[in-house]
Amino acid sequence: MNDKKNFSTISQLWVADKKQYVKKSTISAYILLAENHLLPVFGKQYQVNEDEVQAFVFLKLKQGLCKKTIMDMLIVLKMILKYGDKQNLTQYKAFDIRFPTEYKKEKLEILSRKDHKRVTNYVQENFTFKNLGIHLCLSTGIRIGEVCALKWEDIDTETGLIHINKTIQRIYVLENGIGKTELIIDSPKTKNSIREIPINRELLKMIKPVKKIVNESFFILTNEAKPTEPRTYRNYYKKFLRNLHIPYLKFHGLRHSFATRCIESNCDYKTVSVLLGHSNISTTLNLYVHPNTEQKKKVINQMFKSLN
Template identity: 30%
Template sequence: MARGENVFQRKDGRYEARYIKGRRADGRPLYGFCYGRTYEEAKDKADRARERIEQTEPAAQKAKPGQRPDMACFCDRWLSANSARLKPSSRAKYRTDIENHIKPFFGDKLPGEILPEEIDGFTRSLLTGKGLSPKTVRSILTLFHSILSYTGKRSGGKLPDVEITYPKSFRKNTRVLDEKEESALVQLLAQEMDACKFGVYLALRTGMRIGEICALRWCDISFEAAAISVCHTALRLPRGNVCQADPDRPSAAAGDDGGALALSRTELVIGTPKSESSLRLIPLMPDIATLCERFRPEEPEAFLLTGTDRCMDPRKLQRHLKKYLEECGIPEAHFHTLRHTFATRCVEAGFDVKTLSEILGHSNIGITMNLYVHPNLDLKRENMNRLKSLFPL
């Protein structure tokens, strides 16, 4: 049985540790294997193998003879060193932040030359010059801090500590459909319901993300257990950043948009959900189970929204939702609004927060309470009225 990350005990009693030693032309990982009589021995061998790979960096990431490596070089080294542990979507985001923000500002500087005043100027340029939100700027600064820490370790700890001041981030009131809007949307979805309307309704009644809906196959639905197994997500990544999380499902052939999208700079892929906590089982409500039986095809490997082996692009489902919302006269809403609405209705119905957190796929209940639970005024008033018995006039 497994005792740690990518370390397993074999039937012969030995331990096997797996590590990524390279990548194929399509971005899929090539694995190396180390063996040992104990868990620690196998893990130690794999760790040493990873270190050797990290030390053997591409020539493009090394400084020229007689030239000290600048921050652009260390940014590339950091991305290469952490590539194996990052999800494809995270790796693509970090690469974009590095190329679009960090390198243009700090790329030609030596690590020891960066001053706190320059970092403050970098922060101001992101906030005012580029108009990024404080939350996005905090994310970029956190990435920059990680690169600086990595650079310091590679420099023998000789770099001075640089303090980073993070901008304050104010939580916005998340958009939730009120009862009238939700009722209007449900009535529209019920009229001549097709696969796309079913997908939107499923999101509204389960809190699933748009990528999880698009990647859902009929074999992921257990009619015996009356539950949905969320184990994949569909996402669009820049070409060259694709690293399939499931070798048995290497790619997602686009649906009706496939021909046009094939020429784009991005690629639709099937990967694992956002985090380990996002791998979850969601019980089916009776009406959802009935609809599943209605749309159920003969081929269990078919995707839920298309009934074929071709995955629907999340952007197409988003366009369908936008059309439905316009027909209902519902403003300023997007697909994630359905997830917020589901969570809020669950709290209003008296859901146990721990149960709701697991249904949504959160790692802790704090995320559920802070990000997705938005009591309305009526619910607040109901709770305040409970104090009457404690404070009589």
């Protein structure tokens, strides 16, 4: 029988094993959660029980972290403990963790229709490669890592399609106990994120003449062989909004704005889900489909009409 190990040692062994099966960006996210949150609390322990995990959850909520982030931590915690149990390095017993009831639902932040149009009009009148990227995100719903990884060869002006097949992100890497960051180009978030998105006529008209004179292998945002990273582009985007005197909106808000406009235009939910690259339609429904009061009244009236 193997000697029992503390959580920190089991974590290192688990990372070495997990690296063989998951993407580099995925293991990076796991390591970051473990290093910043799990190890400071559980690192020296040989056993982790339910009460301690519940106390950990309350601690993280008190620190202002959202439920989704804490749930991600618990997933990593369980994977490490299950691995340790399988290797007979610790004992794992499933725990049932509860979160305080949430009554307030956060409102999705999007551009108003007026500001949406101001952005697209401004890019048309002030063309730069970086401005084009903002228009692309607002017109197709692609993520910041996806637009940073986009090359001219990924846009087919004949078919009017953008091919999304890669993303750029800066990840955390731990080598010989020393942490550092590394910029990588990898496949997108999930297999559903590999997709084709039609370009609207207005945007296609802007891109066509440019596409004829650029190097196909260059990245769109830089028009060079070297890409820009998401953090740098996010800073550019903030200045872009300030120059237009548009209230600050997170970059991901461009994606939310695109999806919301699609839903407002009565697009079918499945198509919107595919365009966004969501793993399943429930993600799209939960995020963007919220019937307003008029829609609710209409349904109630229709129901009673059917009884007559």
